[in-house]
Amino acid sequence: MTATTMTSGPKKQHLTRSLAFVALPLVILIWALTDLSLGRTLVEWIPYLASGFMMNILISLLAMTFGTVIGAIFGILELAPYRLVRYPVVAYVQIFRNAPHLVLIFATTYIFPFEIVIAGNYLPFPDWVKAVIGLAIPASAYVAEITRGAIQSIPTTQWEAAQGLGFSRWQALRYIILPQCVRRSLPPWMNLFSSITMATALASLVGVHELLHAATDASTAVRRIDFTIIAYIVVMAAFFALCYPISRLTRRLERRFNAA
Amino acid sequence: MTVSPDNAMTTTDGKAQDHIVKLEDIHLSFGQTQVLKGVNLTVNKGDAVSIIGPSGSGKSTLLRCINALAMPQRGRITVNGTRVDQLTKESERIELRKRVGIVFQQYNLFPHLTVLDNIVLPPTKILGVNRAAAEKLARELLDKVRLSDKANSYPGQLSGGQQQRVAIARALAMKPELVLFDEVTSALDPETVGEVLQVIRDLVRDGMTSILVTHEMRFAEEISDTVVFTENGLIVDHGSPEQIFHTSTNPRIRQFVGGLGARGTVRDGEGI
Numbered sequence: 001m002t003a004t005t006m007t008s009g010p011k012k013q014h015l016t017r018s019l020a021f022v023a024l025p026l027v028i029l030i031w032a033l034t035d036l037s038l039g040r041t042l043v044e045w046i047p048y049l050a051s052g053f054m055m056n057i058l059i060s061l062l063a064m065t066f067g068t069v070i071g072a073i074f075g076i077l078e079l080a081p082y083r084l085v086r087y088p089v090v091a092y093v094q095i096f097r098n099a100p101h102l103v104l105i106f107a108t109t110y111i112f113p114f115e116i117v118i119a120g121n122y123l124p125f126p127d128w129v130k131a132v133i134g135l136a137i138p139a140s141a142y143v144a145e146i147t148r149g150a151i152q153s154i155p156t157t158q159w160e161a162a163q164g165l166g167f168s169r170w171q172a173l174r175y176i177i178l179p180q181c182v183r184r185s186l187p188p189w190m191n192l193f194s195s196i197t198m199a200t201a202l203a204s205l206v207g208v209h210e211l212l213h214a215a216t217d218a219s220t221a222v223r224r225i226d227f228t229i230i231a232y233i234v235v236m237a238a239f240f241a242l243c244y245p246i247s248r249l250t251r252r253l254e255r256r257f258n259a260a
Numbered sequence: 261m262t263v264s265p266d267n268a269m270t271t272t273d274g275k276a277q278d279h280i281v282k283l284e285d286i287h288l289s290f291g292q293t294q295v296l297k298g299v300n301l302t303v304n305k306g307d308a309v310s311i312i313g314p315s316g317s318g319k320s321t322l323l324r325c326i327n328a329l330a331m332p333q334r335g336r337i338t339v340n341g342t343r344v345d346q347l348t349k350e351s352e353r354i355e356l357r358k359r360v361g362i363v364f365q366q367y368n369l370f371p372h373l374t375v376l377d378n379i380v381l382p383p384t385k386i387l388g389v390n391r392a393a394a395e396k397l398a399r400e401l402l403d404k405v406r407l408s409d410k411a412n413s414y415p416g417q418l419s420g421g422q423q424q425r426v427a428i429a430r431a432l433a434m435k436p437e438l439v440l441f442d443e444v445t446s447a448l449d450p451e452t453v454g455e456v457l458q459v460i461r462d463l464v465r466d467g468m469t470s471i472l473v474t475h476e477m478r479f480a481e482e483i484s485d486t487v488v489f490t491e492n493g494l495i496v497d498h499g500s501p502e503q504i505f506h507t508s509t510n511p512r513i514r515q516f517v518g519g520l521g522a523r524g525t526v527r528d529g530e531g532i
């Protein structure tokens with residue numbers, strides 16, 4: 001789910017991109033200024049929408065954090081010499097990498113209880129946490145594949161050189177192989193980041209108060225067709241503002257690594 | 261004489277305790293392919309031994325047996341008192357590898373680390389040497405291989421010859437008891453071969469026990485105490501450089517050495 005690919009020349013491409021980046025905010029601004037009553041209503045609702053958007057950012061960051069830690073471990077385990085370790089991990093990765101995000105969010109929402117009991121204490125288990133889990137699962141599966149691929153892309157001569165010096169396999173992985181993987185994994189990891197961020201909007205379907213949900217609330221409350229339209233443009237602009245820089249940076253990194 | 265290919269028990273001179281490496285009747289196969297078919301080799305402390313022979317004759321495999329990167333199916337390997345063939349645990353093999361340096365044809369530097377860190381990493385992580393001491397040693401070694409000014413460069417910024425000299429310095433940072441060189445100049449541009457050979461020449465002169473697989477015949481002749489000729493997984497002959505390069509009556513050796521031409525170098529197009 002990367003941003004669109006441009007086919008024109010580099011300079012024109014740059015211009016188009018900058019234009020795309022300011023286009024949505026510009027539309028919102030001009031429209032709000034030409035119809036001041038609409039503009040005032042929008043300004044009233046902006047804090048509410050912003051609080052929703054904070055939830056998207058929170059879900060995205062947490063899902064990516066857990067997904068990355070678990071995925072990196074699973075990626076290493078996918079290459080473990082023991083079948084008993086490898087097979088379950090490979091199965092996990094294959095299953096969840098190919099499961100639609102929305103299905104996983106629904107599954108975690110309706111499988112987990114609304115509260116959990118830990119040592120006699122009832123702790124609430126809010127829907128947004130379930131959404132984090134629902135997105136962390138596919139994220140971990142993708143990160144596992146990214147990690148496995150990166151490890152396998154390091155030439156075996158690097159392992160051999162490490163082994164010849166007296167590094168154990170674990171030390172070689174830790175000090176020589178994985179540091180080289182970070183560089184190679186960064187572009188696909190950022191692609192995933194932006195894809196997971198966009199997928200946080202799916203959490204609205206299970207009642208999580210995030211941006212899309214907030215926009216729906218707002219348009220229901222205001223009951224103005226022009227407000228409904230501008231509210232959803234704001235939603236798009238917000239996601240765009242978050243995801244677009246990520247995909248730009250990814251492409252720049254990819255180009256730099258390809259050149260190196 | 262340092263090498264006794266036919267009977268490892270025989271030493272014509274040199275005392276038994278001087279042996280640092282002793283291979284006895286080494287047999288090794290990869291599946292159906294017999295690569296080593298009964299190799300005997302003895303290397304004395306402080307000597308330089310060159311191994312020459314056609315591609316595929318088992319030279320690399322032979323070297324890799326010495327630091328347990330390859331394990332023979334039959335035979336004894338002794339390295340400074342350690343029975344390498346009996347090291348069944350990986351941890352024991354690691355202990356051995358700390359004592360035996362190896363330098364490969366493709367240098368294999370760690371591309372994400374600076375030249376200095378390439379040399380500092382192994383002693384700090386493997387031997388537990390503190391950073392300051394490891395860095396001091398690394399700078400001395402860089403000086404020795406004449407690359408002091410490249411300490412903060414990355415491997416990708418260096419020429420092949422420079423990278424190979426860093427690889428040698430990296431091996432030396434582990435303070436090995438001996439160093440194995442596997443065709444370390446074969447992948448280099450001709451103009452950088454000399455600087456790498458000079459580093460090895462200095463090492464040998466300083467008394468580092470060195471076993472070299474090489475196609476640089478002039479160099480082998482100049483620095484070696486003993487030259488070994490391998491073919492088809494066997495040591496066909498051994499002797500002083502003079503004996504192997506000039507007075508050998510073995511037709512295979514004469515053909516191999518004679519085929520080198522005026523440059524004194526054979527490149528057999530061996531892949532990596």
Ligand SMILES: Nc1ncnc2c1ncn2[C@@H]1O[C@H](COP(=O)(O)OP(=O)(O)O)[C@@H](O)[C@H]1O
Binds near residue numbers: 290320
């Ligand atoms: N890991 C391996 N697996 C299978 N065959 C190998 C392996 N390593 C080497 N060989 C084979 O062993 C033979 C000797 O290889 P090598 O020791 O590299 O010879 P040299 O260094 O003299 O060219 C070759 O035929 C090669 O294909």
Ligand SMILES: [Mg+2]
Binds near residue numbers: 321442443
């Ligand atoms: Mg070889």
